[in-house]
Amino acid sequence: MSAAFILLASLRGGEADAARAAIHALGKxxxxxxxxxxxxxxxxxxxxxLVAADYDGDLKAWLLRAAGVLAPVLAHCAFWPGTDNPAExxxxxxxxxxxxxxSVVGSPDATVEQVIAALALRDRLARFAAETEGLGEQALxxxxxxx
Amino acid sequence: MIDLxxxxxxxxxxYGSCFxxxxxxxxxxxDPDAARRFLSELWDxxxxxxxxxxxxxxxxxxxVALSFxxxxxxxxxxxxxxxxxxxxxxxxxxxxxxxxxxxxxxxDDLRELEILFVVHGQDADALAAEAERWERELSAGGLELVHxxxxxxxxxxxxxxxxxxxxxxxxxEGVARQEVPGQGIPYKRHPQWPMSRLRWxxxxxxxxxxxxxxxxGATAPAPPPPFHRNATFMVWRKLHQDVATFRAQLAxxxxxxxxxxxxxxxxxxxxxxxxxxxxxxxxxxxxxxxxDKARANDFRYGDDPLGLRTPRGAHVRRTNPRDAxxxxxxxxxxxxxxxxxxxxxxxxxxxxxxDGAPRGLLFVCxxxxxxxxxxxxxxxxxxxxNAFRLGAERDPIxxxxxxPMRHMIEGHPPQIASLMRSCVQCxxxxxxxxxxxxxxxxxxxx
Numbered sequence: 001m002s003a004a005f006i007l008l009a010s011l012r013g014g015e016a017d018a019a020r021a022a023i024h025a026l027g028k029x030x031x032x033x034x035x036x037x038x039x040x041x042x043x044x045x046x047x048x049x050l051v052a053a054d055y056d057g058d059l060k061a062w063l064l065r066a067a068g069v070l071a072p073v074l075a076h077c078a079f080w081p082g083t084d085n086p087a088e089x090x091x092x093x094x095x096x097x098x099x100x101x102x103s104v105v106g107s108p109d110a111t112v113e114q115v116i117a118a119l120a121l122r123d124r125l126a127r128f129a130a131e132t133e134g135l136g137e138q139a140l141x142x143x144x145x146x147x
Numbered sequence: 148m149i150d151l152x153x154x155x156x157x158x159x160x161x162y163g164s165c166f167x168x169x170x171x172x173x174x175x176x177x178d179p180d181a182a183r184r185f186l187s188e189l190w191d192x193x194x195x196x197x198x199x200x201x202x203x204x205x206x207x208x209x210x211v212a213l214s215f216x217x218x219x220x221x222x223x224x225x226x227x228x229x230x231x232x233x234x235x236x237x238x239x240x241x242x243x244x245x246x247x248x249x250x251x252x253x254x255d256d257l258r259e260l261e262i263l264f265v266v267h268g269q270d271a272d273a274l275a276a277e278a279e280r281w282e283r284e285l286s287a288g289g290l291e292l293v294h295x296x297x298x299x300x301x302x303x304x305x306x307x308x309x310x311x312x313x314x315x316x317x318x319x320e321g322v323a324r325q326e327v328p329g330q331g332i333p334y335k336r337h338p339q340w341p342m343s344r345l346r347w348x349x350x351x352x353x354x355x356x357x358x359x360x361x362x363x364g365a366t367a368p369a370p371p372p373p374f375h376r377n378a379t380f381m382v383w384r385k386l387h388q389d390v391a392t393f394r395a396q397l398a399x400x401x402x403x404x405x406x407x408x409x410x411x412x413x414x415x416x417x418x419x420x421x422x423x424x425x426x427x428x429x430x431x432x433x434x435x436x437x438x439d440k441a442r443a444n445d446f447r448y449g450d451d452p453l454g455l456r457t458p459r460g461a462h463v464r465r466t467n468p469r470d471a472x473x474x475x476x477x478x479x480x481x482x483x484x485x486x487x488x489x490x491x492x493x494x495x496x497x498x499x500x501x502d503g504a505p506r507g508l509l510f511v512c513x514x515x516x517x518x519x520x521x522x523x524x525x526x527x528x529x530x531x532x533n534a535f536r537l538g539a540e541r542d543p544i545x546x547x548x549x550x551p552m553r554h555m556i557e558g559h560p561p562q563i564a565s566l567m568r569s570c571v572q573c574x575x576x577x578x579x580x581x582x583x584x585x586x587x588x589x590x591x592x593x
Contacts, residue, residue, distance in 0.1 A: 010191030012184070013588025048191075078188035079284075 002037055002111070004103035005059065007051040008044075009077040009096045016046035019076040029069045035062050035112055037105070041073065049077055054103075056111040063093055148321045149196070149352050149359060153377035153583045155210050156194035157265070158513050159322045159355065161313075161487050165204055166267035167300040169489055170278040171383070171509060174262045176220035178289030180591075183221050185288025186211065186262075187590040195584060207277035208267045211587070212381050212579035214238065217261030223593055230370040231580070234518040235380060239578045245526040247547020248573045256294035257385055257575020296385065298489040298509045306490055307388045307506050308544075308570075310412075311422035311437060314444050315467050317483045318349040329444030332362075332480045333470055345447070354515055355379055355485055362480050367515035370580075373593075377583035382484075382521045384510040384576035385491075386545070391501035393570040400564045404556075411564065414556045415543040417461030418443075424463070429456040447476070454557040459535040462544040465528045472534065482523045484512040507571070517578055545571050 011019055020043050030039040030053070039053035051070070055062040067074065067089050074080050081088035107115050124147065132143050149159060156162070176182045194208035213221070215236050218228060234242060240258065243250050264281055268274025278295070285292050306312045318330035328347050337343040353361030357369040358376030369375040397415075401408035409432070413419045419428065421437030426446040428436060436443050448464055448471035451457055457464050459471070467483070470476035492506025514520035527533075530547040532540035541547055543554045548569040556562045 010188075013187045013190060013590070014592055078191060 002054050002056050002105050002108060003059070004100040004105065005051070005053045005055055005063070006098040006100055007049075007093055007096050008098055009049045009051075009074070009080075011043070011047055011049055011076055012078050015076040016043050019043050019049060019073055022073040022076065026070070026073065030066075033062070033066045033069050035065070037107070037112055037115075041070070049073065054105050056113075060090055064089060067093070149319075149356055150377050151196040151198065153585055154196040154356060154379075155581050155584070156196050156208055157210055157267070157487055158379050158485065158581065159196055159319050159352070160198075161316070161485075162208060162267045164300060164304070166208060166269055168271055168274045169265060169267045169298045169509075170274060171296040171298065172264040172266065172278065172282060172292065173256070173260050173294040173296075174264065174285050174290040175293050176217065176261055176289065177286075177291050179220065179222040181287075181289025182262075183289075183590040183593070185284070185290065186221070187588055188288075190584050190587040193584065193587065204269065206269050206273035208265075209277065209281065210265045210581070212263045212265070212383070212581045214260050214262070214577045214579050216259060216577075218580070220261050221590070223590075227371050227374065227593065231374075232368060232370075232380075232516065232518060234522065235578050235580065239382070239384075239576050242522065242578075245522065245530070246573070247525070247530045247541075247549070249548060252572050253575040254294075254385070257577075260293070260383075260575075260577040260579075262290065263381075263383060263577075263579055296491060296509060298491040301490050301494055305420075306508055307390050307492070307494060308393050309420050310416055310418065311420065313486065314418070314422055314440060315463065317355070317485060318347070319352050319355060320349040321352055323349045327444075328441055329446060329469075333447055333476045335475075338475075350480065350483060354481070354483060354520075355513060357515055361515060373586040373589040374580065374582055376585075378586065379513045379515065379581045380517050381579040381581050382510070382512045382514075382517060382576070383579055385574040386508045386510050387505065387572045387574045388507040389501070389568070389570040389572070390495040390506065391499070392568055396566055396568070396570070400566070404562050404564060406556075406562070411556075414458050414461060415554060415564070417457045417463035425457045425461070426451060449473075449475075454555075458554070458556050460532055460537050460540050460543065460555055462542055465535065465542050466524055466545075468528070468535070482520055482528075484514050484520050484524060487511040487513060507574075510576075513581070548572060 023041055030036045035056035037054035042050045044050050064086050068083055071083050079092060081092050083089060128147055132140055135143060189211060192209050193211055215231060215238055240250055266274060266278040266281065268277060282292055304311050304313055316330060318327045331347040331349045333345055334348055335343040335345060351361050353359040353366050357378045358366060361367055397408050397412055401411045404411065413425055418424050419432035419437065421432045421434045422443050423433040423437040424443060424446055426448065447469050448457060464471060468479045472478040488508050488510040491509050492504060495502065495506065512521050529542035529545050532538050537555060540555060541552050543552060543566055546552060546569060552566040552569065554564040554566060556564060
């Protein structure tokens, strides 16, 4: 099951540009956060940082994984406790989380792992179909068994 | 229009009875860099003057104010510090003589104050959660907790002497939604016509918020940026009230003068205990009127120059003389204050002897100039009677301690109450500055 996560944190005075630079420096941060379907990170009006994501499974575990990767950006947020103490990170995030008003999730019943597995299966099937075109009944049966 | 997103909350509008409990937390700077960073991080948690939708009040509010000592401890550059007004730089203790304060009577914890956090709560739980959270955060923020003072509204909006309080608050242009009788400045649209209706216009915002036009058509002198706009000055005083002595003096003087004690009480204050003003109800209290905040404030003193209804030295007439000084009230318009205080301590039961318990008022007032507004009211109007042709007579409620006080009750013949002891003593306080949100954010870069 996937769910929506939204965090709105205030930035420290005068650190909006530094936060933007830190976001660009991250590259593709969520590629390394296991269980992330989709994510956005954005500086709003020079004053706040928005992090929005669809994630799998346990929020705390996902949040700690994300906080580790996003730490260089979160360090520009007011009262950010650093990543040394997970309990403080969770408290900090919980104080700043917003309830999603309306959320559309692309694959509500599948985890990222299942979605990736399904895509891989589709590729294999497509490849199989292309490679076995025109084979006789026996050859096709053997190719299927070998798949 | 005032930028309500930049001004702290509780200034142009009070938090009112929605937030009946509060805690005033004083802290001292231990690590200037950490403290500036901590205070700047408060820009978002701090409650602004932004108006809430109906029913969308937060459970608690947070506001912050800094004394000159606090700004200096934060190592704000001298070039900026030098631009603050003299009385603020001197601090309240240095002004004790004029204010009539006895510094010996100050609580040890309430001297040399630096930073004030005020937390209001919708209830005790909400207050405790928010106040304790910030008290915990202080040490990590380079600050040290010095003193926490709880406060709470008493029943029926009364203060400890038993009077309904909080009637007269200045109506501010751009904030007041409608004409509020008695809250602004009296005027007549057609002064040459005797029948022209008396109206009230709101006071210019610059009288209370720095950076805006004031009643003089200018902006009040302000410190340099980032402290120059959407900020205000606060006077914070812990005023102890000796309720048993007040009651005893009242009973004793009423007997001596042959007056009903309630009438004498009203003659001292200018309002009956239920809030109905002597100016409108000279003969007896009127609870219906007392409950009608608009009507209970719709009066002037210009039609009672001798003080036959409201004595010239009565507390509410001294502290807000309206048009009592002549000139249609123009002389008093520049000496108005926004009162945002709250009682502290438990009420003393009727008829009880003094129990020695702390009780009184955490007096908080806000203005653009402490010298022109609060100090004129306290020093010239409460600690002296000259402005009202009363010689050296002091305010019977908040006048300075000193030799026995007389209080003239004008009439035919006049009577003079003699009050042996002042029943209100200042136990500490400070002059503070309430910075804008932008100024908080700018603190680390100063």
